[in-house]
Amino acid sequence: MDWPLVTGVIYLLNTLFAIVVIFFERRNPTATLAWLMVLFFLPLVGFVLYLFLGQNYTRQRLFTLKEKDDATLRSIFEEQHRRFLESQHRFSNPEAERYRDVILALLxxxxxxxxxxxxxxxxxxxxELFDALFAAIRxxxxxxxxxxxxxxxxxxxxxxxxxxxAKAAEGLEVRLLFDALGTRAGGGSRAAFRELTDAGGRIGVFFPSVYRINYRNHRKIAVIDGRIGFIGGFNIGDEYxxxxxxxxxxxxxxxxxxxxVKMLQLRFFLDWNFTTGEYLRxxxxxxxxxxxxxxTAVQIVSxxxxxxxxPVKEGYLKLINAARESVYLQTPYFIxxxxxxxxxxxxxxSGVDVRLMIPCKPDHPFVYWATLSFAADLLDAGVRVYTYDNGFIHAKTVVVDGKAGSVGSANWDVRSFRLNFEAxxxxxxxxxxxxxxxxxxxxxxxxxxxxPERYGRRSRRIRFKESISRLFSPLG
Structure with missing residues (x-):
């Protein structure tokens, strides 16, 4: 193989990628600088990473149809939206009234x-969760x-x-939507769902381009008969x-x-229609x-x-800024x-009791070491950070003052805020x-x-891992 030629081609492609990053993509400056450093100082690594993680120029083309579908179905609720803003509606519980500005911002x-x-x-x-889900399905x-x-x-x-x-065989409408990359990693394929499709159920495979790590459907939603809904951090698998x-x-x-539950149903409709083209009415x-x-007053934010x-990040920010007594949050990934x-x-x-809980062990090493580094940045300000020792914590929750909060699929990281579909x-x-x-x-x-004392005693090996992981954390 002509290695000088290959090296020259890679440098040329990296230069073209750098031009795209600077002039054609609307990345934040930190991410732009991180990509430029990787492309020029680690040419081969940068080339591979950009193929899997970059290419935001495809974003508009990929999701123009989805934006149109979202606008069409959401118009069903536009009249409710208009009336709410014009009527100075009084909420039925005091917590909703207290957090009116959070509600209005998300609305x-x-x-x-x-x-x-x-x-x-x-x-x-x-x-307990899957017992409840199975009971609702049956x-x-x-x-x-x-x-x-x-x-x-x-x-x-x-x-x-x-x-x-079994429910599809009874004549019920059964639809199962899953992300191609996430499910493929767990050994799932269309063949794994043949029993369901043979019985008359439908499956939808979100974004089949499994070579792309970005733009994945990270949502976890279940709607039964339009009357019962589930949302949170659990996927479907033995590890859960x-x-x-x-x-x-x-x-x-x-x-x-x-x-x-109507809002969860709407979210499912939007994603199903985009994925399958069936266009549920x-x-x-x-x-x-x-x-x-x-x-309970609830907003489904996607x-x-x-x-x-x-939107989810903005909701998190509004809740933090509204806190007067406490902010308790849990996340496996904090970047x-x-x-x-x-x-x-x-x-x-300002005197608010802020506490952050993260895992004590990694499921994704680079992400874990970056999480530990960013969490430690908060210690000097008085934020109390805890590592959960009883297995692995995957919860994505925040509760402020014991009165308002959020539960869902969005982690506290750049991937959930900008690159994945969350709810x-x-x-x-x-x-x-x-x-x-x-x-x-x-x-x-x-x-x-x-x-701070415990964190200061970490080994040089861990310090090195944190530094490298933190360097790559803005990429996306």
Whole structure:
């Protein structure tokens, strides 16, 4: 092989990529500089990384259709949106009134419609969550809609497919949407879902270009008969039951009954239509009147590379800035931008009790060491950081003052904020907030605090890992 020629071609391609990064993509300056450094100082590595992680110039072309579909279906709720803004509506619970500015910001920027009178149940254990999900599926009468980043071809994954196939055989509408890359990594393929499709169920494979790491559908949503909804951090696989190499799996999801289920259904419709081209219509059978009895105000907030803004991140920022007593957050991946870091630092310096819980072990080493480094940056301002020791924590939650918060699929990192499709439930209710806060405090007994002294004793090897991981963290 003519290595000088190959090297010259790579340098030429890297130069072209650099021109694209500077002049044709709307990246933030930090990401731009990081890409330029990688392309010029690590030519071969930069070339490979850009093929897998870069190429934002395809973003507009890839998601123009999705933007149009989103606008069309969301117009169903535009009249509700207009009335809400014009009527000075008084909320039914005091927490929603207290966080009115958070609600309005998400409503105006993301059309995240507020729903009231919801009932919310919190699940932090995989066995309990999947028991509830299976029970809802078995009781379904008309349709079952599931959307997950990962559906593994393992014991739990096959059990889910089997139960869905049985309902499809009964004549129910069953649709399962999964991300091509996430599910392929778990051993899933179209053949793994043959039992479901043979029974009459439908599958949708989001963004089949598995060589692209960006623009993945990271959402985890289930809607049963338009009356019961689930949203959170759990995917479908044995490790989410604690059967994987990381041990016990600590995550968070919520089951919702009430008006917010319509918003979860809408989110599924948007993603299903974009993925399959089937174009589900907003028939009333998919949006039934909900059962009452709840008190929680909920907004379903979704974001992704097809949105101009970063809605979930903006919601996180509004909650942090609204905190007066406490901010408790859990995430497996903490690679914040300056706005998130500054908000947490200012809250802590203002006397707010800010606590961050991250894993004690890596599932993705580069991400873990970057997470540890960024978390440690907050220590001097008084933020208390904990590593969860009882297995692996995958929860993506925040609760402020025990009164409002968020549970969903979005991590506190650049990938969730800009590159993946995410969905979170933002809630405003003291009962739900106190329950989420209580579970955080229970987790403290299973965690170790990362003090400045403990962090300062880390080895040179770990310091090197942190430095390299942090250098690559802006890429995307």
């Amino acid at each position: 105006r920027r993301n059309r995240a419609f507020l729903t009231e009178g919801n009932r919310v149940e919190i699940y932090t254990d995989g066995s 009781d379904a009468c008309h349709h079952i809609h599931l959307e997950y980043f990962i559906v593994n071809n393992d014991e739990l994954g096959r059990e889910v497919v089997h139960v869905l196939a 039951l604690g059967r994987g190499p990381l041990g016990y799996w600590r995550d968070t999801a919520v089951k919702i009954t009430g008006q917010a 907003a028939d009333p059978v998919y949006f039934p009147d909900p059962e009452g009895g709840g008190t 974001g992704g590379p097809d949105t101009r803004w970063n 914040p931008d300056d706005s998130i870091s500054d908000a947490l630092l200012l809250a802590a310096l 979170n439930a933002f809630f405003y209710d003291a009962a739900v907030g106190e329950e989420l806060k209580r579970r955080f405090i229970e987790d403290l007994a299973l965690s170790t605090e990362l003090t």
